[in-house]
Amino acid sequence: MPNKVSPLCLEFQEFSKGFPVHVMNITHGEEKGYSDHQHDFYELIFAYEGSGSQVISGKIYPMIQGDFFFIRPNEVHRYHSDAQLKIFNILIEASCPKRSSMELMFQLPGVDQYFQKSTHQSSHKITLAPQHEKTLRNLCLRMEKEIHAQDIGTALSLNNCLAEILLIICRASSIYGYNQSSEKPSSHPIEKALAILHRDVTQPHTVARLAQNVHLSPKYFGELFKEHCGLSLQNTLHRRRIDLARDLLETGEKNMTQIAMEVGYEDPNYFSRVFKKICSMSPREYRKMCLN
Numbered sequence: 001m002p003n004k005v006s007p008l009c010l011e012f013q014e015f016s017k018g019f020p021v022h023v024m025n026i027t028h029g030e031e032k033g034y035s036d037h038q039h040d041f042y043e044l045i046f047a048y049e050g051s052g053s054q055v056i057s058g059k060i061y062p063m064i065q066g067d068f069f070f071i072r073p074n075e076v077h078r079y080h081s082d083a084q085l086k087i088f089n090i091l092i093e094a095s096c097p098k099r100s101s102m103e104l105m106f107q108l109p110g111v112d113q114y115f116q117k118s119t120h121q122s123s124h125k126i127t128l129a130p131q132h133e134k135t136l137r138n139l140c141l142r143m144e145k146e147i148h149a150q151d152i153g154t155a156l157s158l159n160n161c162l163a164e165i166l167l168i169i170c171r172a173s174s175i176y177g178y179n180q181s182s183e184k185p186s187s188h189p190i191e192k193a194l195a196i197l198h199r200d201v202t203q204p205h206t207v208a209r210l211a212q213n214v215h216l217s218p219k220y221f222g223e224l225f226k227e228h229c230g231l232s233l234q235n236t237l238h239r240r241r242i243d244l245a246r247d248l249l250e251t252g253e254k255n256m257t258q259i260a261m262e263v264g265y266e267d268p269n270y271f272s273r274v275f276k277k278i279c280s281m282s283p284r285e286y287r288k289m290c291l292n
Contacts, residue, residue, distance in 0.1 A: 007076045010039035012093050017150065020093040020102075021158045023143040028052065028081035036078045042092040042115065044165075045069040046128075048137050050085035051281070053289055054078075056124045060250065062289040064279055066128045068136075068169065070114040082289065088140040090165070105163040110173025127243050131230035132172050139165050175229050176240055189214035189221070190228040201240050202264035207233050241265070242278045249287045256283055 015022050028050075045054070047067045054061040054069055056077040061069065063079070071077055073094050097106035097115040106115040110126075128136065143161045146154045175194060193210045210233065211221035222233065229236050241263040248259045260271035275283045 008035065008037040010037060012039070012041040012091060015091055016093070017147050019147065019155055019158055020096050020099075021143070021162050022091040023140055023147065024089040024091070025140070025144055026087050026089060028085040028087075036076055038074050038076045040073050041094050042073060042096075043069075043071040044090040044092070045071070046088040046090070046136055046140065048086055048088065048133060050081065051289075052079055052081040052085040054124070059124070060290050061125050062246070062250070062286055064281070066130075066133050068126050068128055068172075069124050070126075071124065072114070088137070090140065090143075090162070092162070102159060102162075105166045108166055108170040110170045111166050123247075126169060126173055127176050127239065128168070128172050129175065129230040129236075129239070132168050136165055136168055139168075175236065176243055189216055190225055193221070193225065194229075197237065197240065201237065201244065202262070204264075205233065205237055237264075238274050239278060242275055245271070245275060245283065246279070246286065249283060250290045252287065252290060259283070 012022075015024070045063075045068070047063050047065055047069075049065055051065070052063045054063050054077060056069070056071060057075050061067075063069070063085070096102050106112065139161045143158055146157045146161075174191070192214045196210060196213060197205055207222045207225070208218045210225075211218040214221065216224070225233050225236075231239065245259050245263045248254055248262065254262070256272070257268045260266075260268040263271070265271035265274070272283055275286070279286060281289075
């Protein structure tokens with residue numbers, strides 16, 4: 001029996017330009033990838049165009065536009081590009097979360113689970129809303145320019161950009177993610193509404209009903225919700241449901257009708273249409289990516 005090939009080990013100093021944070025803007029053509037590897041730094045991956053897949057610690061994650069991945073030091077992973085895939089790789093020196101000048105940004109709710117050892121198994125992926133995608137892409141481009149220029153204050157600018165990126169992840173996690181922050185009591189009416197939505201995403205939530213729960217008029221609540229979340233209530237609900245459906249499709253255990261019902265859609269055909277609109281592929285195509 002042939003010996004198992006050890007994963008390639010990468011070191012932060014191979015990429016760093018002398019700063020504790022580095023960013024790379026990478027374009028992959030079709031059928032390109034990277035074999036099993038690991039590294040001594042944190043890696044954040046933002047897919048902003050195209051599609052592909054990530055395999056992290058043995059779990060397959062299809063990768064589509066708007067996905068944001070967290071990879072910890074020494075986690076074995078690889079990726080594959082199915083179509084023209086464009087990503088930003090943000091590399092963070094392993095010591096950064098412990099630095100007194102940076103530790104607060106790594107302790108944000110929804111972010112902290114990725115930068116500290118935890119007893120629970122957290123996902124490696126979070127989906128971003130459209131307005132988050134645009135802001136995050138601009139921040140990555142700004143970081144790229146700063147690293148190239150290496151001007152006065154570059155280190156401070158990189159830290160500030162990283163803090164803004166992690167704040168975006170914190171807020172996206174409260175809207176679409178699975179962190180506990182959405183379950184904690186909050187005085188903010190939209191946070192209260194999101195907690196209700198998260199508790200039972202399969203219910204036919206309406207603006208009028210949620211507005212009544214948080215003691216606001218439907219008109220004002222709808223405007224406030226869209227301002228806070230970047231999407232209407234119904235579109236936010238669809239995104240949350242489809243994110244749950246993606247997790248179920250990745251396991252490969254339930255059929256499409258079962259998954260549609262479990263995430264709140266009585267009509268499997270309607271579920272497929274919503275899924276394709278958000279993910280740019282059908283649920284069956286998505287599952288096929290998981291099994292490759």
